[in-house]
Amino acid sequence: MSSRTNAGSPGGGASKGGKMTLSRKQNLSGWAFLAPAALLIVLTSFYPMFRAFILSFQRGKGNALQWGGLYNYTRMFKDAIFLQSVKNCFFYLIIQVPIMLVLALVLASLLNNKDLRLKGLFRTAIFLPCATSLVSYATIFRSLFAVDGLVNVLLVKFGILETGYNFLNHAFSAKIVIILALIWRWTGYNMVFYLSGLQNIEYSVYEAAKIDGASPWQSFWKITVPLLKPTILLTAIMSTNGTLQLFDESVNLTGGGPANATITMSHYIYNTSFKYVPNFGYAAAMSFLILILVAILAFVQMKVGDKRD
């Protein structure tokens, strides 16, 4: 009521008053619906980010902080453990993400087959790892790959190994175990995105290709992949982001060891804040480096993936 009287009162744009009121009303209710969520995001996400950014320019132990300028940002490039953790994260990224995405794509197009029976069962089975808690799956993988764990027992039984191999105590094999765990945990998650993307591709396109004599291999590469490009881009960016922020696997599966061979950036950031003498400024600065890395990689991927010009 009040808004109508307002609009009716003499003032700006009185001649088109009726229309303005309606759009204004809609605008207002739009803002009203947005405001609580937006406010919460600003308060709980953007404000802490801003404070963390300021914190990243301070140095000192615990509470005794003083202005340090760019000290933290230069310090991290001399920090052997941090550089090692960056290297580890990129190792996971370069090896694991492509394998996982290709696997998810292949599984998705297999499970998209109209004639396949028990489709729901297979889809659920592959998606299910995603529903497990990060900590518990990491713990299970650790016991699977223990010296007397299931994997070693099987390898010895089939005569591949003579005695159990301590997978988690050797730098290279520990990294591989983490990659295997990540593939197991996240392939189904990405597959679901591809499956939903595939619903938008007309089945007749495949039929037409078949009539033209295309092999399944060809229709996969010439039809599925190009038409799914936006989804592939999305999953690639999400996986990159996730891998650079990897934490649970490093902490629970390998403890960052042996000799920091599997430690991730987030794990090291956690250590500098809570395990060691707290150095929050430095931890905040390292977190911002992750942000910058993710932003750069996402930008590159978008440039490469987007050919619309």
Added chain:
Amino acid sequence: MKKRILAVFLAAAMVLSLAACGTKGDDGGSGESGASTNENELTVWCWDPAFNIYAMQEAEKVYQKDHPDFKLNIVETPWNDVQTKLTTAATSNDLKSLPDILLMQDNAFQKNVISYPDAFASLADSGIDFTQFPEAKTAYSVVDKVNYGVPFDNGTVVAAYRTDILKEAGFTVEDFTDITWDEYIEKGKVVLEKTGKPLLSCQAGEAQLVMMMLQSAGASLFDDEGQPDMVGNKALEKVLETYKALKDSGVLIEVNDWDQYVGSMTAGTVAGTVNGCWILASIQSAEDQSGNWAVANMPRLVGVDGATNYSNNGGSSWAITSNCKNLDLAYDFMKSTFAGSVELYETILPKSGALATYIPAGESEVYAEPQEFFGGQPVYKAVTEYSKKVPGNNTGVYYYEGQDAISTALQNVVNGADIAEEIKTAQETTEFAMN
């Protein structure tokens, strides 16, 4: 219809979980203040129902005899949560969420008091007689000559052995008492050959055994000023050498986590262990091995000045926070229980195995009782004797940084890297972290 029912269920579940979150939030916050406001009540954070929580409950009963109105509010808080909550409270300058008393790992004591000096109450005027505790123990909680902690449990190192396995190899526990690591390896090889069992297991990537060996010679990773003292540290070199020799000879096997470590003892795949005396509680969980265990002191380093057969690993102390409104009550409670009541320690020992660091308690008869599980050996008396001989050392503020750097070095050394080179890297890593 079906869908509607499902929707109702979903909505109900959501409401319930929201409600659950709500109550949980209330519990965690317990208002704005973590400390008790009632003048006869104290709030305590500690973590083990069978051990330190139980001890606190008994302490409450002891104190209630003279102070019938007294009440303790014990909040079960795992150590990692204590550390996180403390860090959060101290860094946000909002100490109101802290309890009156909290239990702190000895190795974290220096770091926390120096990082957050405002969070803790000095015990200088508390009237507690700290000479009643071994100096090596109180040293953990002394900063700038001021006491901040009341020592609680004992981390004196014991070497525990399976006497039945030793017998199979032709040894008794006397053969493993007052020995050196060289003798330990020689005899361990015989045991391994005759029974197929290693003498001890260790968690790979954990430097605990290394830290125990270091302290047994009064050595540390840090000098008295708290600066890293690794390069040219003869004791440290010898320790890493010894560990590698243990591993290479097969007398020591490495496992991946704590459960596997305890499992190796309870399942009987190893013939013993070396650890803080709190490990005796885990050993005794294997009831079928009752009567087959015995305790001796740990082996000593060869060729290191000041080497002894005694060391310490772990343990904790009570700290009073500056958020405590009833400082006098807290002082008096501590003085009359953990720092003054032999009766308290006599009560908690048999049930929890909580070994006191309070020296007068060690003279109690309860401590001298023979323990059936250990073949009639009065192990608690033995451990109390050991604890008096533990050399003190400086853990430093940067204990965890130093330990992690050394554990990295250790893993590389075990895989064949050069000891001097690795120690140099560890020193650089620690220096970098401190800078």
